[in-house]
Amino acid sequence: MTLSLPVRPDVVTQTALLRVEDLSVAYGRTPVVHDVSFSIPRGGSLALIGESGSGKSTIARSVLRLLPRATGRAHGRVELDGTDVLRLSERAFRPLRGRRIGFVPQDPAHALNPVRTIGSQAHEAAALAGVADERAAILEAFERVGLPDPRRVYDSYPHQLSGGMLQRVLIALAVLPGPQLLVADEPTSALDVTIQKRILDLLGELRDDLGIGLLLITHDLAIAAERTDEIVVLKDGRIQEAGATRAVFAAPASAYTRQLQADAPALNPDRYRRDLDDRGVDAWTTDTGSTRIEVREVSKSFVVDGAARPAVAGVSFRVPPGTTHALVGESGSGKTTTVRLLLGLDTPDAGEIRVDGEPVTGRTPAQLRGIRRHLQLVYQNPFTSLDPTWSVGRIVREPLDRYRVGTRADRATAVAEALDAVGLSTHLARRRPDALSGGQRQRVAIARALVLEPDVIVLDEPTSALDVTVQAGVFDVLRRLQRERGLTYLFVSHDLALVRQIADTVSVLKDGRVVEAGRVADVLSHPREEYTRALIDAIPFRDPRSPR
Known part of the structure; x- marks a missing residue:
């Protein structure tokens, strides 16, 4: 039909x-x-x-x-x-x-009812369309937006689909009744940059094919x-x-x-390049004796539906002190699993991980505790990574309390210094996270990671939930702290425009394997693999004054 x-x-x-x-x-x-x-x-x-x-x-x-x-x-x-x-x-x-008037909301995970199938929710939109065969209309709409196996999507619950698939579902439901205007x-x-490009391409196609006006x-x-x-x-x-x-x-x-x-990283890709070049650090050829992080042939599989599926397969990279190494790839590429293995939250099936020469694998919980003091993590979403019932001061002080560092007065001084280091006033220590902006919350998360004076900070998509100006402010803080303290960063991201700005070296992951690695300038300017080229092509164009 x-x-x-x-x-x-x-x-x-x-x-x-x-x-x-x-x-x-x-x-x-x-x-x-x-x-x-x-x-x-x-x-x-x-x-x-x-x-x-x-x-x-x-x-x-x-x-x-x-x-x-x-x-x-x-x-x-x-x-x-x-x-x-x-x-x-x-x-x-x-x-x-x-x-x-159709509407495509921001977060598909919260826009769909988690205890109802996609199909049962889609019938509400089909009823607005006034078609005789609602199920057929829903399946055709799913096919129009490029969803693979529309029948499986129809029978699935939201948690069984990826973020990109859920966003396509929302677009399909928005256009099914035939609106004149789409508000997105x-x-x-x-979303990952490649999924982002597909969604934006889809919106453009719907606009061209159906004459829909778009308010983005x-x-x-x-x-x-x-x-x-x-x-x-x-x-x-x-x-x-x-x-x-x-x-x-x-x-x-x-x-x-x-x-x-x-x-905007895509419009100003060389924002921090002079700073990186001035350091004079050749992070790709530096002798292995000065390696801060070393990952050697690490593999990890998980059992899904009774079968072992590799999440990481033979991943290797190393990060010299005072540099930034990026792990990039789409969702499911193995980035998060690699980070969990580095932090000792999961155990690899094979391979070895060392931080400052100390093995992370095969350690007791007490030994891992000692390593983690010098290896801190800044999570992706500042809105969920901070306890909403605690004050900022208590959040930043928590690592000091757990490691029993110094006296009460020493800890208060350390909290004040950490807040000052990330550009936050000490009067904010009495506030709770809900009284802060998104950028302030992420700076609190960075202060919490800094307060133990670690050598390595893992940054897991630390600004993906933030506006570009707030994002730029956070990275200004991170670059300054790296210069002043010699910090080493492992930066996890799907945003190659941002990686180009702030990283020295990069490993590109696909299906749990490193498909390309090297200096950022080399990999992003002269990619060898089709997958890397696809990631780069998904970056919104660099010169807004002319077409792509």
Whole structure:
């Protein structure tokens, strides 16, 4: 069967599908959006960009009429095809939501019910489409968005699918009723770069094939530059500048846009390169006698459905003191398993791991405890890695308490010094994590890792959940600490643009194996493997003033 979706005409009429005029939004008595205006033609695309708190998602919720009923108040005009939706009653607007305005939320893991199958949830969207055979329409929608084996997806629960597959499910459900406008709120922020590219390609194809207007909310300027026609830059709920994407990026008029552009790794790949070159460290040919981390032919398998499946197979690399080594690859490539083996959280089936010459494998818990004091970890998500019931001071002090380092006064001094080292005021020590911004939380996590004065810090996607400007601030701190303290970093990431900025050497993992390794400049400029080239090609283009 064929879905009853609108087909884009040969010539798209450039009348406004969505027109926002003088939109202001307040939560209670606190204004958060001020006099915002923009429009999207049929089949057109526009990106709202800015840091967290800039008002992007609030504007999207206003368009979707999803502001909190008790506190959210929107004023101005939001016209969909000439109808001011802000003037409609909830009963009158409800038929538009889903049918004429589709929504792709940021986090698919929280957008889907974990105790219901994908198929049972998909029927809610199919009911909006008004098709006779809902199951057939759902399977066709899954096939349209490139999901392998749509029938298996239909019968699966959310936890049985990868993040990229779940995001495709959400896109399929959003387009199934045939909307005129698709609102996508950070649809790729938690995905690998290759999956991100597939999702963005898919959104572009749907826009071209079906004539859907796209409102994209993102903090990534490189994505906005590559994927949208128009751009609106927001800061503190106010428009800093707006216009054709290519024109804005070619000559940004506001200092804020220039700062965002400078902070985007894909648009400024050599931000830290001079710093790396000035150190004069040849991290790939340095003699093995000065190796801080050494991983030799390490393998690890796990039993899945009664069969052993290799997660890591013969992985080897070494990291000299004071350098940064990156592990890159898609989800499932073996990055996290390698880190767990290095930290002694799992035991390898074969191979050897040494930190400062000391073997990690085959050690007693007491011996591992001694090694871990000099080997600390900064987790991916600062929103879940900090105990929400503890104060910042207690969080940072916890490693000192566990290792019984110094007196009470010594520990208080060490906590203050660690907070100062990451650029946080000591008055924040009394606050809890929920009173901090995302960037402040991640700096607290770094301070906690620093307080024991380790030699090695493992950075597991430490900024993937952060805005580009906050991300840049965190890495400014990490680079400074590395210079001052001679720290060695193992950086786990799927973002090759960021790896190009901050790492000396890199190992590219695929299916648990190292497919390519060497100096970052060599590997990313002259990749030998098709897999590495695919990862590099997935980076949003480097020059926003010209097409890819």
